[in-house]
Amino acid sequence: MRDFVIIGHRAVTSPDFSLNDLPGSGGRMDVLCRCINSALFLSHDMRRDVRVHLLLLGDPDPGIIVRFEGSSLKYLNPDERSSGSLIKKSLQKNISDIQVQSTPGVWIRKGNLEMLMEEFRDTGRNIFYLKEDEIDIRASAHLMDDGIFIFGDDMGVNEDEEKLISGYEPYVISLGPLSLHTDHCITLINNELDRLVVDK
Amino acid sequence: MRDFVIIGHRAVTSPDFSLNDLPGSGGRMDVLCRCINSALFLSHDMRRDVRVHLLLLGDPDPGIIVRFEGSSLKYLNPDERSSGSLIKKSLQKNISDIQVQSTPGVWIRKGNLEMLMEEFRDTGRNIFYLKEDEIDIRASAHLMDDGIFIFGDDMGVNEDEEKLISGYEPYVISLGPLSLHTDHCITLINNELDRLVVDK
Known part of the structure; x- marks a missing residue:
């Protein structure tokens, strides 16, 4: 298994950003979208042994973790807009400390860097x-x-x-x-x- | 100097594609846009010693070369839409065998793979x-x-x-x-x- 964590300092935590302006309205959501691509895509295939954890720290509700699970991921294409769209869909869910799956392989919950690091430490x-x-x-x-x-x-x-x-x-x-x-x-x-x- | 050539088999040769649908309306123009990014960007900087040659072979006028010159490039941001927009602007020019500059560092002309390879051979x-x-x-x-x-x-x-x-x-x-x-x-x-x- 490979886990990649990316801290999105301004990445918005509301689904109201525009897919036509991921850098501006999304709070540099384009950076995170490109990370999704590079972490998960092979030529005509997907890396099933990869997990990506996006830590969204932008307004209005900083402290949200969106997780892409290569093993069960669906509906992801390589373009930025595609991953942006799955992030947007996940932000439309009712977000709490308990994770929910928004689309196959995409999970969302409240959380911060310390919480993630504690969980990782437990894995050894x-x-x-x-x-x-x-x-x-x-x-x-x-x-x-x-x-x-x-x-x-x-x-x-x-x-x-x-x-x-x-x-x-x-x-x-x-x-x-x-x-x-x-x-x-x-x-x-x-x-x-x-x-x-x-x-x- | 580093030169990267990417053959875009379906990449459209008209400016009428939508920046909101680079994969579909652009004939997988998103692939070429990501190549522009990976060839030219450093963290908070640009690779000035890189040239990217996009060979567009899609309809309606297959056989167009768009060249991004790192040394003089302006107005390029890392997101796919930004490079897509510069390609679109270049396709709005009057395109002939003689290259023209559409925006700083972006040049366009008619051409094919053989022509490019001949030019490269001449450099040794x-x-x-x-x-x-x-x-x-x-x-x-x-x-x-x-x-x-x-x-x-x-x-x-x-x-x-x-x-x-x-x-x-x-x-x-x-x-x-x-x-x-x-x-x-x-x-x-x-x-x-x-x-x-x-x-x-």
Whole structure:
């Protein structure tokens, strides 16, 4: 299993955003939509062993987690508008602490980063966090099988979030010499993990 | 310099497609838009040493090349709709064999794959073509600096195109054990090239 968490600092928590303006009205929802694509799509196939957790922290009701489960996901196409549409549908549900399924493979509930990190700690799996100038992914790939990967959006991860994540003893890794978009980072991690499976 | 060519087999050659339906009305224009993103974007920056050549082969006027020049590109945002909008604007020009600039860094002209390949051959640079189960990118990275990379869209490269490309003695490389979307392939190649520059 691979879990990708993306923190959407301005991602709106109401279904009233426009699919014609995901960056503006959606609070950079386009960033999260591209992460859905890079995490889940293979050529003419879907990664069934991947889960994506979108943490929506924008107005009007910050603190919502939308989870895409590769194993049971339906109705997702590769374009941004398609994942945007499934997120919008999930936000139309009655959202509480108890998760509900809005469409096959898409779940929504109230929640925050700490709650997610606690749940992940309970699994005993390795947690990874990206930072420039850290240990290169190619030197730590052997630890990454079954990994949990925590990302910021276009604003990165703020100081409080970094402090929180650091409390869970993550491996801190780097993907190369340049600073990249989160969806590009996910593509690189998926490729490294694909290579790992074959090398086994 | 890095050049990425993407063959859009159904990509429409009229500006009459809807930005609200890039996959349908645009003839899978969404695939090309995602390639623009993965080829050109860095975190809060743009890759100025990258050129993307979109070969549009859909109706009504198949055989148009739209070129995005990282060095002079303006008005491009990371979302699919943004690159779709620049492509749409370029298709509104009077298109002939002589290239015209539609917006800063976006050029359009009539053309086909053979014409592009001839132009690339004249540069003397290495040409790369992707295929599964070939030599791994990590073993051929040293040849890729200043490379030209030819891709199909979601339909891949057809037999005639493969035959044509093969006539230009390309290096045939592979990116890993699984078959990936073209934009994900471009992200992996960019990362490999980024690492190469640093290792120099």
